[in-house]
Amino acid sequence: MVMARPPPDPLFTLRGSAAPVNTLQFHCSTAGRPLLYSGSEKGCVHVWNLNNRRAERVLEGHDGASVIWVSTVDSTDAFLSQGRDMRVCVWDLHEGRSAVTHSLRTGSVGFCQCSLLEAETNKTLLALPAEHTEEIKVMELASQTPVRSLIPDSKQGMLMCMKMFQAESGPLLCAGYEDGSVVLWDVSHGRPLSCLKAHPEPVMCLDFDTDRQKGISGSSDKTLTSWIIDSQQNLQMQNSVLLTNPGVSQLCIRADGKIVAAAGWDGNVRVFGWKRLKPLAVLQHHKDLVHSVAFSNHPEASQRLMAAGSKDQRISVWSIYSES
């Protein structure tokens, strides 16, 4: 029997956020200065320089309300942060500035993260959770004009998570709801295309791979479920995998479509092969819930890292499966 290689230790840990880490986002396209943004429960966004592994800046724009989502906008070089203060702040971080240019009110009291879509067509769309717990608002980021409001017909409960992506026909959006169902929305027409009851428990997180037209969702139970969108734009259950401990906070498919990482409530990050959901590694480091995982978008494949942010206030940075 060939023994599997032991899981590695983290390459390094970033500490000093002084609060549970909710969300992470790499930004490595700028030459020579790979960055990692992290949003904390105390309302701060830390900008980590991955070269010297220190926080370069701390952005405070949510009056201490927990930051649940951060994202960089490549087309305009802006930066977005979503807080539990029901606002999405748009930041200008050029040349050392750190100012909120404006903020968007979401009205959402939930913890559903926004989803950003930067399509080729110069139009950057942002999907936001809205005042009604099941409603999704889609707006154009530049003009801040609302495009659509997506409200499911049937009773699916609170909106838990979503992911917007570009398809041939136009922007689509996958949303996970409280009753465990995943709904595929056509954003341009504002109508649901398909609905899949993926989990018995609420859908906690999902991610979607546009190349394979395949997505994955996690729940508060022990299963991860992957599904595909068939040619009729119907969601089809494909595969599922059973975890040892229940609860997944976030799922992230690496850009090359080879692996997917799941942030577990048991403090472990589990890595699966994306094709067949083959379990590859259990990364043990955190002492508490892992809230977020993210993969780096570094131009050099060997430098692509994975980061996991946890309730234990640490961010662990890993170098896994980066050789092949």
Next chain:
Amino acid sequence: MADHQIDDPKIAFAYLRPSCVLLTKEPILCNIQALSGHLRAVSDGALQLLQDYALFPLRFVLKTPGPKREALVQAAMEAMTYVLENTCIHSWESLRDLFSELCLCLCSPTDPGKPAPASEELKLAVLRCLDALLHSAYGDVFFKLYEPTMLPGLGAAVSLFLALAEQEKAREVQTEALKCLLSLFIQCDCSRTHLEPEKEERRMLGSALATFLPGITRALSQVIGGDVRQGHAVTVKAMRVWYTTVGLVMEDDQLQNASKDNIDTSELGRVGGLVVKRTPSWSKATSKRLTLALQKVISCTSAHQHWRVRLELVNLSDYLLARCSRSLAECTGPLLEALVGAVNDEEPRVKERCSAVLDEVARRNQANGGQALKDVLSENLHGLVSSLPRLMRTTDDKRKLFVLNVFLGYLKILGPQIDLVLTSAAHLQRISKALMQVLELDVSDVRIVEERTFAHLVDLGLETLEAQLQRKYFLYFTDDKIFSALKQICRMLGHYGNIYLLVDHFLDLYKESLAYRKQAALVLNEIITGAAGIGIHMEPSRTDNFRINHSKTNHEDLKSAVMSIVEEYISLNNWHLPTVMEHADIEQQEKLQSPISAIMRGHEGNSLHLVPASNIGHRSPTLHQLNSNIWQICIQLEGIGAFALALGSDFCLLLMTSLYPVLEKAGDESLLVSQSALGAMHNLCVACNYSSPKDLVISNADYLLNDVSLNLGRPSVHPHAPRVLAVMFAHSDATLLPLVVDVVQDLLTMLDLSYDQRSLQFSSALHSLMKAMVRWFPSSAKDHIKPPRVPPSQNPKPLDLRQFLLDYKKQKELAEGIGANEEDLSDAEMPPVAPGCEDHSGLEEGPDVKPELPMHVSVAKDVMERCVHLLSHTSIGTRLKVLGIVELCVNVLSETENELLPMVHRCWPALLQRLTNDDPLVIPQAFRVLCVLGELCGDFLRKRVSKEVLPRLTSALWRQAETSARSGPLYTHTLTYKLQLAVLQGLGPLCVRLDLVDSDLDNISEACLPYLSCRQPIGLQEACLSVFRHLMQVDPDACWFRLTELCCPTAYELPHMSLHPVRLSGMDRQRNEYTDNVLKLLHELQLCEENETDSRAEK
């Protein structure tokens, strides 16, 4: 000497005539002296006209047959010298005659080639006269000396001079003879005017001297290589004659046109046989012989003690390289070697001259096409490097230093061309192997492994800024200069060579063999230093010369080179080497485990109980191995320091990986290692702009913690994480706490996991954490608890009337409202509740939920919780450490009584065990903890102490009293003594703090009484006295009573007849063993009372 000299020749003639005539008639000393006096009165111009006339009587004196008195001849010589110095010789005849006459004076009458056995003074006078003669000769007549017909005479003179130079004992004579030779060859370097020979005349000179060349070179080589005691002046002169002669004879210009030498020898007869024809074949043969002679000259002088000799060698090389580079082509190598050897001369004048010469050589070489010199140099270098190891083993330190300087000189001259030389694999191989062998360290010294650091935590204060470098001991040399020369060589290589090539090569050597590892590391350190351009001694002119075509090593290249080296240095196998005997087993085991743990990483906790099979049959390392390991770590640490200096602030990024390992070594048990680490830290501070090592540690706490928390998880591979953590705690402030809190949790988790194996290490880390916490959060409550609790109202029943009356008075005053002030005061003396506690209790009353504890309190609580279990650990060391931790924890928790008391309650059973049933080593420490506890939570413990602890303590004291009373002086070194002492010292304060009840106090004083005996060791007596002093505070009356039972000095008079007489059992006693101490105490008691009454009376 007359102020006014006679100018008129006629008057001068008339003036000189009588003394000349007189001298001719009567050749005696006083006449010569008279003449000589008169000569000085005549001006130079007049003397020139009268030259022959004036010289005649003097020559006559020399010519008169028969034995002459030396003084006479010497006086005549001096007079002649005066004349010759001030006049010129115009005629060939007089030159020839004078020359031969003077030579005759020198040589022995029987053998004209040998010097006469005359006195040194005479020889000196004759030689000076000859010198003056040669200087005064006119050019046209002078060169007649070199005509072939004169060869025999000239030869005789030359051999005479050489013989004098070679055989004479007196330095002056030797020097003078050599000077004459120089004058004879028109190469004199004195300050007088000299002939400037034309080209043809030089040819004539050269041609004539060719005849004598073998003799001259032989004799002079002999002189040069002669005894060092002859003085440097002789050697320098001889060298000068040597090279000027060789230069004249072998001059390139002359030999190229050798056909002009052709003199028809047929008409010269026998003399013709003496003439040497400088044909190409002759010059070839001669040059071969000269090369040998030259090598001898160089070898005797290149490492000469006196710098003038070395300077002359440089001049020699310059002279010959400039004039005879073609005719003496074979000598170029040795000559260059001589120059190169002088490049690093310690005497700046030699160095300066040498680099000027080398510049000139390089310039000429460039003009001639270039390649030749480099080839010669690199060939020389190759040869030198090949023989280097042998030379380093066999020769003495002086010679070694010289050889290394030559090596360095070649590198300097090659400059940027080193790169080309190094690309030849053969060269690189040779150089590296030579360095590896030469730099071999001596690892046999026991002291290396013996020297230990005793301070467990490194002190990172400012005073450690200047940590000195360790002196290294090498196998093949002892002189520090040699080591610095070697360092220079490596730096030079690094400076000019290709950094990638060098680093690759030496890293390969480093990895290749354990035997080369230390040397390769040394070399790598210096190469990087050199590549950064640090510490390279170079003359400005030369650097300018070469800077043009040498692009400095790219900083990025340097950085990546450093990164790869550091990575190699701190890799597990090269960093975690056993350095200490005792721990060797453990560390070895860990090292062996490492391949396994590489697999098991991440599951450390589970793999801890695995014992690797390879451990069986493993032996601990030998002393040599340990020494070698220590050196290797030291060198690597020094390397890290050097790299930091080389990279400057760019090294900051490397701190991420390298600071932790350095800090790890800073706490190493081996003194050498920890000193090296401190030195490295100092360099890191300088490079990365930190004001002190402490600053460095604090500023990079995040990097350190990163490694600490990772390594805590794999203690078998990285066992030193707790140590690093401890160092960090010791040196930072409260701002570290938020960062470190999760690591502390890690530490506690690991402690839980590896309860048995590593608890001592972990508990030391916890100990330093708690120590730091006590420092960071000074307890404010502690200060308030301090005031003694003894209320003055302890004695309600006055023993004597006076006190009673005083009390009565006080009561009365109180009633009248006078003593109100005092009332307040005594209130204030009541122990106030700590304000901190009040705050908290106030908070807790409000909301239902408990407020979040301050971070340090919760950490202390967590730590103390572990201590509950660890207090009964099997290892004594751990128990002691944990007792220390408990003490500190209690201090930190003292402000939050609500947390403290439950923890104390939980600790109590284990602490009680320590106090009562443990090793005598542990009990004193436990007792100290008890005292601290008593101080901080007195009431809480009163009952437990009096019930569970005191009976045992007092009975133990009671039991031991007899033993200690009968013991000898050695008893003070025993554990029982220390235990007794600790208990006695602690009991007093404990009584006061705990406010013990009477029966307990009785027990205590009962148990302590035996220790008042003067038979007890003095320390115990003192301690016992302190117990009683404390008891006096609590209950002076009881104390008094007990003491007087033993001994009572005074009989108490009855104040009134109606009272019962006082009978105390100590009253009638004889003086006994207790008397002294009891009297002392009673006296103090009385003083106390009086003070009290006084203060009352004042009020």
